[in-house]
Amino acid sequence: MIPGTLALTGLLLTGCSGGAASSSSAAASSSGSNTSSSSTGASASPSGGNQLESDYRRVISDVLPSVVQITAGDSLGSGIVYDDKGDIVTNAHVVGDAKNFTVTLANSTKPLDATLVGSFPESDLAVIKLSAVPSGLRPAVFGDSGKVEVGQITLAMGSPLGLASSVTQGIVSATGRTVTEPQSPDSPGATIGNMVQTSADINPGNSGGALVNLSSQVIGINTLAAVDQELNGSAAPGIGFAIPAATVTGIADQLIKTGTVANSGRAALGITARTYFDSNFQPAGAAIVTVVAGGAAAAAGLQPGDVITKLGDTRITTIGALTTALASLQPGAKTTVTYQRDGQTKTADVTLGTL
Known part of the structure; x- marks a missing residue:
């Protein structure tokens, strides 16, 4: 389970794996934009209700056979058939620390055994593999999430509350969201950039399932939903988040090939850091603990002991704020780091590396 707070009054984010384990609450942050380039889905202007219903039925028929239910210990989640070799992509918080799983296909009641291929908790993604590939296994088609537009119709598919x-259904409510998941037993608290926000209901058990456009393409993996603190943790309808397809395919391809991720596609400074507290015991920056030789920070002259207070125009008061700021940037991007050294404010121009 991965809950966390949104940068919206009274809301929490909660992970959408389901089962005997229960959700908890912790702090997180979210930012983003509401615009993107062009649409991947079919036109959202059907000639009438019958046509839209027909589109829904077609998409469900096309994609639902590629969405599976995953049992990991006493927890339930969802997954997407990635290829015809039995690889299934899901959230890292769905698999947790497990190495063996039971998978149920949408068109079958027979449980299938699966084992872990690899997990990358930093992006909350994992791949498992069926031990024996059944005939007729249908891989999903992944779309170009970079072309997703606000207002596109979306369908969320999975196993909420164990209902396989x-x-x-809903729409794309926003794009470019950066969401920080709080730490939990199943997650180190990943900060994920460029997430797709949707109004399609995402409930516990939906994690790892498919967010789909009307062209029957997966544009994201359902990962988080919001709950309302002011309503005792009740669901906040219409606020869910999916990891974009581009991130999913980039990570999954590496996990399938080597079991590890060498290029996350995420920006990094090449440091380890901790939150720095000022004389009033208030968080006041990210203090550099170590600098990776040959990394972005080292090339810019940053040193252990420097306290980062701004990244570009974004104020940095905690290590979490720095992580969130970096998640909204791309490797190779150039930015300015403002930092304190020996009581003096300095700046350094940095070309970001890869996490």
């Missing part, structure tokens, strides 16, 4: 092969 369930479908909810």
Whole structure:
């Protein structure tokens, strides 16, 4: 389970794996934009209700056979058939520390055994593999999440509350969201950039399932939903988040090939750091503990003991704020780091590396 707070009054984010384990609450942050380039889905202007219903039925028929239910210990989640070799992509918080799983296909009641291929908790993604590939296994088609637009119709598919092969509908509410998941037993608290926000209901058990456009393409993996603190943790309808397809395919391809991730596609300074507290015991920056030789920070002359207070125009008061700021940037991007050294404010121009 991965809960966390959104930068919206009274809301929490909660991970959408399900089972005997229960959700908890912790701090997190979110930022983003509401615009993108062009659409991947079919036109959202059907000639009438019958046509839209027909589109829904077609997409469900196309994609739902590629969405599976995953049992990891006493927890339930969802996954997406990635290829015809039995690889299934899901959230890292769905697999947790487990190495062996039971998978149920949408068109079958027979449980299938699967084992872990690799997990990358930093992006909350993992791949498992069926021990025996059944005939007729249908891989999903992944779309270009960089072309997703606000207002596109979306369908969320998965196993909410253990109800296998369930479908909810909504629209893309926003793009470019950066969301920080709080730490939990199943997650180190990943900060994920460029997430797709959707109004399609995402409930516990939906994690790892498919967010789909009307062209029957997966544009993201359902990962988080919001709950309302002011309503005792009740669901906040219409606020869910999916990891974009581009991130999913980039990580999954590496996990399948080597079991590890060498290029996350995420920006990094090449440091380890901790939150720095000022004389009033208030968080006041990210203090550099170590600098990776040959990394972005080292090339810019940053040193252990420097306290980062701004990244570009973004104020940095905690290590979490620095992580969130970096998640919104791309490797190779150039930015300015403002930092304190020996009581003096300095700046350094940095070309970001890869996490």
